[in-house]
Amino acid sequence: MIGDILSNQSYVLGLLGIFQMTVEDWLPVKVRRAAIDRELKTNETLFRLGSKAVGMYEVISGRVRLCRVDSTGREIVLHVAGPGETLAEASLYSAEYHCDAVANTDATVRFFPKRELLAAFEMNPKTAQAFTKMLAHQVMRLRTSIEQRNIRSARERVRHFLALNVGPDSRTVRLRGTLKDLAAEIGLTHEALYRTLAALEVSGEIRRKDGIIVLSKRI
Amino acid sequence: MIGDILSNQSYVLGLLGIFQMTVEDWLPVKVRRAAIDRELKTNETLFRLGSKAVGMYEVISGRVRLCRVDSTGREIVLHVAGPGETLAEASLYSAEYHCDAVANTDATVRFFPKRELLAAFEMNPKTAQAFTKMLAHQVMRLRTSIEQRNIRSARERVRHFLALNVGPDSRTVRLRGTLKDLAAEIGLTHEALYRTLAALEVSGEIRRKDGIIVLSKRI
DNA sequence: CGGCGTTTTGAGAGAGCTCAACATCGGTGG
DNA sequence: CCACCGATGTTGAGCTCTCTCAAAACGCCG
Numbered sequence: 001m002i003g004d005i006l007s008n009q010s011y012v013l014g015l016l017g018i019f020q021m022t023v024e025d026w027l028p029v030k031v032r033r034a035a036i037d038r039e040l041k042t043n044e045t046l047f048r049l050g051s052k053a054v055g056m057y058e059v060i061s062g063r064v065r066l067c068r069v070d071s072t073g074r075e076i077v078l079h080v081a082g083p084g085e086t087l088a089e090a091s092l093y094s095a096e097y098h099c100d101a102v103a104n105t106d107a108t109v110r111f112f113p114k115r116e117l118l119a120a121f122e123m124n125p126k127t128a129q130a131f132t133k134m135l136a137h138q139v140m141r142l143r144t145s146i147e148q149r150n151i152r153s154a155r156e157r158v159r160h161f162l163a164l165n166v167g168p169d170s171r172t173v174r175l176r177g178t179l180k181d182l183a184a185e186i187g188l189t190h191e192a193l194y195r196t197l198a199a200l201e202v203s204g205e206i207r208r209k210d211g212i213i214v215l216s217k218r219i
Numbered sequence: 220m221i222g223d224i225l226s227n228q229s230y231v232l233g234l235l236g237i238f239q240m241t242v243e244d245w246l247p248v249k250v251r252r253a254a255i256d257r258e259l260k261t262n263e264t265l266f267r268l269g270s271k272a273v274g275m276y277e278v279i280s281g282r283v284r285l286c287r288v289d290s291t292g293r294e295i296v297l298h299v300a301g302p303g304e305t306l307a308e309a310s311l312y313s314a315e316y317h318c319d320a321v322a323n324t325d326a327t328v329r330f331f332p333k334r335e336l337l338a339a340f341e342m343n344p345k346t347a348q349a350f351t352k353m354l355a356h357q358v359m360r361l362r363t364s365i366e367q368r369n370i371r372s373a374r375e376r377v378r379h380f381l382a383l384n385v386g387p388d389s390r391t392v393r394l395r396g397t398l399k400d401l402a403a404e405i406g407l408t409h410e411a412l413y414r415t416l417a418a419l420e421v422s423g424e425i426r427r428k429d430g431i432i433v434l435s436k437r438i
Numbered sequence: 439c440g441g442c443g444t445t446t447t448g449a450g451a452g453a454g455c456t457c458a459a460c461a462t463c464g465g466t467g468g
Numbered sequence: 469c470c471a472c473c474g475a476t477g478t479t480g481a482g483c484t485c486t487c488t489c490a491a492a493a494c495g496c497c498g
Contacts, residue, residue, distance in 0.1 A: 068366050071378075076369045078362050090358035093351075098359050121348065128347055129340065132312075135354040139309035140317050142361035143297050147287050149368035150295045150406045152454080154486070159290070180444065187369045192486060194446060371486080373454065399476060411454055413478055 022084045023058045026130030027112070027120070034116045040064070040103035046087070047101050053091035055114040059083050062107025063177060066099045077184045079145070080104060082176060089135060092117060104177060149187050154196040161186050163219050171215040241303045242277045245349035246331070246339070253335045259283070259322035265306070266320050272310035274333040278302055281326025282396060285318045296403045299323060301395060308354060311336060323396055368406050373415045380405050382438050390434040
C-alpha cells in the first residue's frame with residue numbers, strides 16, 4: 001500500500017516536471033531503520049574533507065552546502081542540498097569525504113551507515129540500480145555546474161542560473177536562501193550579484209519581490 | 220589466461236600509482252563481443268547534445284572532448300577523455316546525450332550498446348557494482364573540476380591543473396595535446412595560458428620542454 | 439533602542455579577454 | 469629544395485568587467 005502511494009506520488013510529481021527521486025523511494029526498510037537523524041545549527045559542520053567516510057546523508061529539512069577551501073583560504077561552494085537531496089553518495093566507495101559539508105541554515109539530516117547501504121546493494125539489485133541511476137543524474141548535474149562556473153560574465157552566469165531554476169511556469173524562480181548564499185552558490189561575490197540583479201531589473205529583464213524573481217520573457 | 224594478464228597488469232599499474240579502471244576490467248565477455256569500433260577524424264563529431272543516447276563509448280586511441288556550446292556560441296570543454304576512459308556513462312539512464320562529443324585528434328572509440336550494458340548489470344551484480352564505483356569516482360572528479368573552474372586567476376588555475384596532473388615523481392606533467400587544447404580544457408583563452416606559462420617559467424616555478432612541464436618544487 | 443547580518447551603492451585596481459601582429463613548425467606541391 | 473599554407477605558439481596594447489575595500493541603508497530580533 002505504501003508502495004502504491006509512493007508510486008502514485010512519483011507519477012504525479014513526474015507529470016508536474018518536478019519529480020525528484022528521494023531516498024525513501026528506493027532504500028530498503030532495513031537500511032532506513034538503521035538511519036540516525038541529526039540536528040545541525042547554522043554553520044555547523046557535518047563532515048570535513050579528509051575525514052573518514054562513514055556513510056551517506058539525506059537532508060530532511062534546511063540546507064547543507066558542500067564546499068572546499070581553496071589555496072587562498074576562500075571557500076568554494078560546490079553544491080547546496082535541500083530537503084530530499086542526499087550528501088556524500090559518492091563517498092560510499094571512498095575511504096574519506098572529498099569535501100566539507102556545512103549547514104547553511106538550521107537543518108536536520110538523516111545518516112545512513114555505509115555498511116548497511118553497501119550490504120543492501122549486495123542483497124537487492126533494484127536498490128543498487130536506483131543508486132546507480134541517482135549517481136548518473138548527479139554526473140549530468142555536475143557537468144552543468146562546470147558549464148556554469150565557466151561563464152565569466154556575471155550577467156550570463158545569473159541568466160544561466162535563472163534558466164536552470166525556473167518553476168513550472170517557465171518564468172518564476174523561487175530563491176531558497178539569501179542572495180548572499182546564492183552568490184556563493186553560483187561563484188560570484190555578493191556585490192557582483194546585487195549589481196547584476198539590479199541591472200537586469202532596470203533593463204526590464206526581471207522583476208523581484210522578496211524571495212522571488214520573475215523573468216519578463218518565458219524561456 | 221587473459222584474465223590473469225589483465226589482473227596482473229592492473230596490479231602492477233596499481234603499484235605504480237597510475238592505476239585506472241578500464242572497461243576491460245569489469246565488462247563481461249558478452250558485452251565486449253557486442254562492441255563496435257569506430258574511427259574518428261580530428262574534429263569529427265561522435266554525438267551531439269540532445270541526440271538519442273544509444274550507448275557508452277570507450278576511447279581506444281586518441282582523445283575525445285566532451286563539450287557544450289554556450290549562449291554566445293562559444294564552446295565549453297567539460298572533459299577530454301584519453302585511451303581507457305569512457306564517454307557517456309551517465310547517459311545510460313537518460314534518453315539523450317547531454318553534451319557533445321568531438322574528436323580532439325584522430326581517434327578510435329569502442330561502442331557498447333545501452334541494451335547490452337543494462338542487461339549485463341541485471342545479470343551480473345559485480346559488473347553493476349564496478350560501474351557504480353566508476354560513476355562515484357566520476358562524481359568526485361567532476362567536483363574537482365568545478366573547483367578548478369571557480370578559480371579566476373589564470374596563474375592559480377594553471378597551478379591547480381599542474382598539481383592534479385603531475386606524474387609519479389610529483390613534479391613532471393606530460394601534456395597530452397597542444398597548449399591550445401589545454402587552454403580550452405582548463406577554461407582559459409590560449410593567450411592567457413601562454414602568458415601564464417611564460418611568467419611561471421620566468422619566475423622559475425616551472426621549466427618547459429616540448430610537451431613536458433617540470434615543476435621546480437615537488438608538491 | 440542597539441546590534442548584527444543582509445542588501446546596496448561607490449570608487450579604484452587588477453587581470454583576463456579581445457583584437458592584432460608576428461614567429462614557428464610541419465606538411466604539400468611545384 | 470624551396471615556396472606556400474595552415475595551425476600552433478608568442479607577444480603587445482587597450483578595454484571591459486569583476487574583485488576588493490569602504491560606507492551606508494535596511495531589516496530583524498533581543
